[in-house]
Amino acid sequence: MNVQVEILMAFFLLSCLMLAACSRMLHCIRIVALQGLLLGLMPLAAAEHIHMHQIGAAFLNISLKAVLLPLLLKAAMHKAQVKRELEPLVGYAASLLIVLGGMFISFWLGRKLNLPENAGALRLAVPVAFSVVLTGLFIIMARKKAITQVIGFLTFENGIALFGSAMMIECGLAVELGILLDVFVLVFIMGIAVMRINSAFEHIDSDKLNLLEEQTHGAAK
Amino acid sequence: MTNNTLYWTIWFAASLILSPLLPGIINKVKAFFAGRKGPSVLQLYYDLFKLLRKESIVSTTSGGVIRLAPAIILGTLLTAALFLPYGAKYSPFTFTGDVIFFFYLLGTSRVAMIFGALDTGSSFEGMGASREAHFAALAEAAIFAVIGFLALTTGHSETGMLSDTGFSDIRHLTSTLLCAAAFFLVLLVENCRVPADDPDTHLELTMIHEAMVLDYAGPDLAGIFYAGALKLWLFISFFVMFLIPAGSWEFGLYSAVFGAGVLLTTVAVGCVESCMARYRFLKVPQMLAGALCIALLAVFCLTFFEGGLK
Numbered sequence: 001m002n003v004q005v006e007i008l009m010a011f012f013l014l015s016c017l018m019l020a021a022c023s024r025m026l027h028c029i030r031i032v033a034l035q036g037l038l039l040g041l042m043p044l045a046a047a048e049h050i051h052m053h054q055i056g057a058a059f060l061n062i063s064l065k066a067v068l069l070p071l072l073l074k075a076a077m078h079k080a081q082v083k084r085e086l087e088p089l090v091g092y093a094a095s096l097l098i099v100l101g102g103m104f105i106s107f108w109l110g111r112k113l114n115l116p117e118n119a120g121a122l123r124l125a126v127p128v129a130f131s132v133v134l135t136g137l138f139i140i141m142a143r144k145k146a147i148t149q150v151i152g153f154l155t156f157e158n159g160i161a162l163f164g165s166a167m168m169i170e171c172g173l174a175v176e177l178g179i180l181l182d183v184f185v186l187v188f189i190m191g192i193a194v195m196r197i198n199s200a201f202e203h204i205d206s207d208k209l210n211l212l213e214e215q216t217h218g219a220a221k
Numbered sequence: 222m223t224n225n226t227l228y229w230t231i232w233f234a235a236s237l238i239l240s241p242l243l244p245g246i247i248n249k250v251k252a253f254f255a256g257r258k259g260p261s262v263l264q265l266y267y268d269l270f271k272l273l274r275k276e277s278i279v280s281t282t283s284g285g286v287i288r289l290a291p292a293i294i295l296g297t298l299l300t301a302a303l304f305l306p307y308g309a310k311y312s313p314f315t316f317t318g319d320v321i322f323f324f325y326l327l328g329t330s331r332v333a334m335i336f337g338a339l340d341t342g343s344s345f346e347g348m349g350a351s352r353e354a355h356f357a358a359l360a361e362a363a364i365f366a367v368i369g370f371l372a373l374t375t376g377h378s379e380t381g382m383l384s385d386t387g388f389s390d391i392r393h394l395t396s397t398l399l400c401a402a403a404f405f406l407v408l409l410v411e412n413c414r415v416p417a418d419d420p421d422t423h424l425e426l427t428m429i430h431e432a433m434v435l436d437y438a439g440p441d442l443a444g445i446f447y448a449g450a451l452k453l454w455l456f457i458s459f460f461v462m463f464l465i466p467a468g469s470w471e472f473g474l475y476s477a478v479f480g481a482g483v484l485l486t487t488v489a490v491g492c493v494e495s496c497m498a499r500y501r502f503l504k505v506p507q508m509l510a511g512a513l514c515i516a517l518l519a520v521f522c523l524t525f526f527e528g529g530l531k
Contacts, residue, residue, distance in 0.1 A: 003394060010398040013518055021511050023504075093510045100514045107525040123526060124395060 004045035008038050009124045012162065013103070016135040019155060020099040021092050025084050028151050029073050035132070035158045036065025042165045057177075061161075064180060069154065069187050076191040077147055090142040098142075099135050106130030125163060132159030150190045157183045225310060228472050232307030232479075237299075240454035241265040241447065243487050247414075250491025265450060272443035280436050282342040287436065290337025291444035294330045298451045301326035304380045305458055308475050311381035320368055320380045324361075327411075327452065331357055334445075338433035345425040349432030352502065356410055356417065356429070359509040363407050366516030370400045371463070373523055383462040396522040401464055403516035406508060408456045408490070412449070415494040417505050427499070457486045 012035065019031045040062035043054050088095065110127030136156030140149050161179060245262035252259020261267075279287055303314045304323045316322075335354055338346040368378075374393055375382040386397065410417040413430035425432050434445050461482035470478075500508060 006394040007398065010395045010402075013395075013399065013522075014402060014515065017511060017514055017518070021507055092507050096507070096510050096514050100517060103518055104521055107521045111525045124522070127522075127526065 002046060005042070006124065008042055008045055009128045011038055012128050012132060016099060016103070016131055016155075017096060019135060019139060019151075020095040023086055023088075023092060025077055025082060025086060025145075025147060026074070028086070028148065029070050029077070032073075032151050032154050032158070033066045033070040035155065036069070037062055039065060039158055039161055039165065042162065046165070060177070060180070064184060065154075065158070069184070072187060072191050073147060073150065076194050080147075080194055082145060082147060086148060087144045088142055089144060095138070095142060099131075099138060102134035102138060103127075103131040106134060129159050129163035132156075132162055135159075146190070146194045150187055150194070153190075154183065154187065224472075226313050228308040229306070229312060232476070233302065236302060236305075236307065236454055236458065237451075240450045241269060243453050243457065243483075244420075244450055246484070246487045247491040247494060250488055251495050254492070254495035265446065269443045269447060272446070273440050275439040277437075277439035277441045279438075280341050280343075283340045283436075286340035287337045288441075290333045290340070291437065291441045291448070293333035294337075294448045295444045295451075297326045297330040297333070298448050298455070301330075302451065302455060305455065306381045306384050306462065307458070308472060308479065310384050311379060315379045315381055318378045320371070320378055320382070323380055324364055324368070327455070328357070328361070330448065330452070334433055337437075341436040343436060345428075345432050346435060348426075349429050352429045353433060356505055356509065359506050360407050360410050360512075363403055363509055363512035363516055366513055366520065367400055367404050367407070370396070370516060370519050370523065373520065383459065384465075385467045386463050393523065396519040397464075399515050399519035399522065401460070403512045403519065404460055404463065405489075406512035406515070408460060409493065410505065410509060410512075412453045412456055414490055416497050416500050416508060419499045422499070454483075457483050457490075460486055 015031050015035050015038070019028060022028050022031060040058045044050060044058050047054055090098065106129075107127040109130060110124075113126060133156055136152045136154070136159055139152030139155060141152075143149065143152065157179065164179075242262060242265075244265050245260070248264070249259050249262055301323050304312050304319050306312050306315070331353065335350040338350040338353075371382050371386055372378050374397075375385040409415065413420055418429040418431075419427070420431065422428055422431065425435070430449070434442065437445050458479075461479055465475075465478060465482065
């Protein structure tokens with residue numbers, strides 16, 4: 001059993017619930033940054049002997065996910081002059097209960113899957129990773145703004161990375177770095193897209209982008 | 222008198238004497254954060270002595286319930302204090318299921334407080350009473366989820382189960398942490414601390430607990446203040462006893478750890494209070510829903526992954 005990993009797992013679960021209940025954009029970004037930090041610490045906490053490449057991966061993870069991406073999101077938020085209050089499609093209390101339901105399913109699944117345990121402490125990795133993934137998907141679905149969808153995607157990716165780092169898959173580092181690059185590019189593009197959408201349409205409410213099609217129809221007629 | 226009973230009696234007496242210290246410590250922490258010197262830690266003792274020397278005046282519109290309320294509030298809280306397993310495995314008064322009795326005694330004190338507030342006929346006190354009833358009803362769900370967790374980990378339902386929990390079993394670490402977080406949120410709401418209610422505010426429209434005690438004076442008000450401090454002590458000691466690992470503790474060591482735990486938790490409450498603004502009323506039910514979710518999550522974690530029922 002590994003005490004540090006268990007504590008990190010508890011914080012991961014708490015951060016998911018906080019993300020579901022949080023009503024301010026800036027807080028959401030901070031929570032995602034916190035998840036990035038927890039994720040960066042995970043391989044250091046899980047390893048019995050810390051190698052150089054683990055420290056490198058942790059450093060890269062933390063500097064990218066806990067510092068750079070949140071800064072980028074914050075900049076996009078300020079540039080696009082997004083309203084700070086989220087506009088949820090599902091209310092906060094209902095979001096909490098739905099995320100809790102997702103966690104119930106992931107714990108149940110994690111129990112059923114019976115994955116081989118290569119290190120005793122990591123039995124919680126599967127359910128926690130599933131919970132984080134489901135929370136991310138839920139945030140993508142249930143929040144309107146483009147930035148919150150990026151936040152949801154980042155959470156989703158954190159879940160995948162958590163699964164990888166906690167299962168300590170061999171040569172996981174290479175895979176990790178690949179995913180990290182993907183995410184970085186995606187957030188970068190999304191950040192630019194958010195600003196472009198904003199400057200073109202004066203809002204970044206992704207719900208209203210559905211109207212685009214109808215408008216062009218109208219123009220064609 | 223066995224050793225256990227002796228130790229329990231010492232801590233029970235200490236809790237009655239020390240509880241008015243807690244609000245003082247919280248205020249000191251808040252003053253430190255604000256860069257002020259702040260009132261003395263003993264301020265509540267001075268206030269209590271001052272109030273006890275004054276006479277008690279009752280509003281002419283009241284029907285007499287307000288005279289009974291402080292006695293009922295204080296009486297139920299003192300009775301509840303008898304059931305905590307201070308420094309021992311069990312309180313001498315324990316019986317099966319007394320943890321539910323413990324929380325319902327706290328609930329009874331709240332009912333007395335609400336009736337006392339309604340009895341004055343003041344509309345502000347009525348508003349305070351309504352909010353208190355609303356939030357308390359929601360907090361109860363979270364409390365019972367926490368009790369359910371405790372009963373699942375220990376396999377019994379006396380308040381003595383508190384001495385069997387905590388970080389003794391490393392397999393339960395994650396769920397214990399989650400459950401502690403849930404109980405801490407409940408602690409803040411139940412004791413009218415900051416994210417739910419601001420004990421320093423003096424705008425009747427935004428007050429909950431303070432609005433309900435506007436019409437008390439003299440010894441009655443002293444009773445209410447003391448009861449508030451005692452309730453804070455009960456919740457904080459419940460929290461600390463829950464976190465202290467089970468095992469055969471030396472009495473001296475246990476006392477030191479317990480005292481340090483109470484002090485740390487009080488300082489933590491003070492820090493939360495200094496760093497946060499009060500939530501608007503709409504958000505308090507969300508906070509309680511969050512506490513319920515965290516407690517239920519702890520139960521899932523326990524039943525699916527940490528060995529489940531004993």
